[in-house]
Amino acid sequence: MRRVQPELEALIWKELKERKLAYPSLAAVMLILGAASVAVVYALPEILPEELRGMIPELGAEDAIADYFENTAQIALLLIAVVTSTSMAKEVEKGTLELLLAHPVRRELVALAKLTSSLAASLGSLALASLATWAYSRILGPYPLAKVLKAALLMSASIAYTCASSALLGSLFRAQLSAGASAAALHIASLVAQGLASGHWVAKLLPHYSTQMALAAVTKEISLKAALTPLAYATLLALAALVTYARRK
């Protein structure tokens, strides 16, 4: 296997050190979302007032897993957007970018290290939380692991899009607050647009199509092709983020 460039390796190491609280926190949030989804389904309907108990259908492992992916789309992706965008802007805001660029290192490599570490940490957290949620859900009954993995793969494309779009926004702003707020706003707007377009052919062209399909994959047979559009967006936005970071003054 070809060894990655030593300076990229060093920059990724620095990123992981710098985000040693943020990345484990992201994994913890996703694990908690999974555990909470299973716990709520497990506790229902007994936790509801007696008059409401008959109003909800009987829930099982499938519902808990669907709930986990929905929470992941709404909460975890929002956190990923904020963590990625602020990590890009922080270096400029704190003035440490100069510290790196005084050494023989390309600007785009600094951005690539940030994007790579954020993507790796997010995908790792998703994999861990999805497996853990599937394991917890067994107390509710059997559910095929293959379906969880398929939904997780579709969600991975959404994570790639979220990381890339947030990296681009982070490259445009000098302040962490502006970068984080704009990434959060974009994420919410994208999800709302995806929801509004649901059922229309336009939905297939929107970047969160794979998020929508990940949720559907819990109950239906969905093709992994649904990940292609968000992955295409992610690739283009990641390249735009690297170029923007390299050209920023």
Place this chain on the structure above:
Amino acid sequence: MIEVRNLTKYYGSIRGVEDLSLKVPKGAVCGLIGPNGAGKTTTLKLLCCLLKPTSGEAWVAGVSIREELKVKKLIGYLPESQILYGFLTVREHIELAGRLHKLPRAELKAKAKALMEELKLSQLEDRRCGALSLGQRRRVGLALALIGDPEVLLLDEPTSGLDPAQRASLLKLIKAMAEEGRTVLLSSHVLHEVSEACSTIAVLREGRLAYHGSLEEFRERYCPIVEVEAPGVEKLESEVKGMWGAKSVKAERGKLTVEASDLDAARVGLVKLLAAHSLPVRSLRSPGLEEAYLKLVGEEGAA
């Protein structure tokens, strides 16, 4: 060596530096001085490729500053505001810089250790940079600048935040590095340090080069004065007038100030004259760099 030719940098409509040309030979230490906002930091940032010039050209160790990565391999830069990654320890920080220079791991470890010893950082190697004092951070910054074994050192206010002992030791280190053949361009506000460490100076004023040359020539050009203190020396005022190309002679009680075109002749002549009149010399001095600097940059420099 460093060669700068007609280098210009504008920030929008604001002038950073304009039409700057200077040469610093290999192994020389050149002091970059000037009032705040004169363009010292801009010049250093242009040379280490952190800024792109509006026009003009510069070469660092023979490599054009347009070739960013090649230049960065040859330079060590110490920025004015010593910002470090607070979450990294001193050793980790130095090693990160070494890895960015693609140093092999074993060489990096040895070099980092040697640098920490040289800069008296060994005892702090496991301390987080966020917990260091300003002086300690400055020394870490210097270690980061030196880890790539640079041919050219660009130091922005290297002694700021250091105590007198650390300042003296850093100036000694800078001189030693020049003796090893490294070229050093340092900006400073502390003129006596510049006169101690530098063989040449470049004075910037409002983004333009006001003077570039030796310290001696600078003093003689902008402040060609000899002051002698001796009891009764004021009596010699009329005798001194017209000697050694003296342009003006000012006498006060026990003090004679002579502005002369030939300073060396004036110094020797004054000593001989005082001896001939049996006047005991209390002091004989040529006002330093500071007076010459203030004369060149005027009120702006004193601000």
